[in-house]
Amino acid sequence: MATGLLYKKRMVVSIIFIIIFAQPNKREMNKFLTIAKAWGIAVFHTDEQKELADKRSAVCSTCPSLQEVDVKNMTGGLVNNYFLCGSCGCPLQGKIYTPIDTPKEQKCPLDKWEN
Numbered sequence: 001m002a003t004g005l006l007y008k009k010r011m012v013v014s015i016i017f018i019i020i021f022a023q024p025n026k027r028e029m030n031k032f033l034t035i036a037k038a039w040g041i042a043v044f045h046t047d048e049q050k051e052l053a054d055k056r057s058a059v060c061s062t063c064p065s066l067q068e069v070d071v072k073n074m075t076g077g078l079v080n081n082y083f084l085c086g087s088c089g090c091p092l093q094g095k096i097y098t099p100i101d102t103p104k105e106q107k108c109p110l111d112k113w114e115n
């Protein structure tokens, strides 16, 4: 559980560094901001946001694009249950918390989520 939180925090820090140093264009910047918001919500979410994420996760769990990958934590241990969306490459731990008001094209790339 603590490892999951550590990964979420690392992802948020990584996104901040990308925004600062990669100098993305407006479209890329919007995408980065959506990702940053999603990871923020993944760490600090309401019950409603968790419920929506659980519904999305259930959809993803039956999707052929779902990929389980081996990821190591900072101490070299293997992180269990680390999944990516094979269609967009995003880690699902954060992606399922994409804000509900996000444009459709930044949510499920196969448009399988209800919202």
Ligand code: SF4
Pocket: 059, 060, 063, 064, 065, 066, 084, 085, 086, 087, 088, 095, 107, 108, 109, 110, 111, 112, 113
């Ligand atoms: S986000 Fe969409 S395409 Fe990606 S794994 Fe989930 S359901 Fe499949």
